[in-house]
Amino acid sequence: QVQLVESGGGLVKAGGSLRLSCAASGRTFSNYAMGWFRQAPGKEREFVAHISRSGGSTYYADSVKGRFTISRDNAKNTVYLQMNSLKPEDTAVYYCAATGVVILTTRPTRYDYWGQGTQVTVSS
Secondary structure, three states: OOEEEEEEEEEEEOOOOOEEEEEEEEOHHHHHHHEEEEEOOOOOOOEEEEOOOOOOOEEEOOOOOEEEEEEEEOOEEEEEEEOOOOOOOHEEEEEEEEEOOOOOOOOOOHHHHEEOOOOEEEEE
């Protein structure tokens, strides 16, 4: 089992920044690739970003590319999502997730463990 706890969400004005953190415990963190997803009210959960087990490879949804940066610190068992130039359409609950799948995957069903989510609200 891997337990994931997100933090860092909040209310920010459009154009502002937030950094989300996701602390992991349980099994060896570096054995898992990590992803960030988000879900807005009335919408399906959508992929945001992925980072490989070593942190050497990252991938982003087109909607956040150039604005968001995913990173991880395996010594601290933590993955981060730096969000800059935030827009009102970024408003959602953000979830981190862990997958044992080695190759890149953007499908929520391929992720084994999920955090409880943290709310991000961007005002216009």
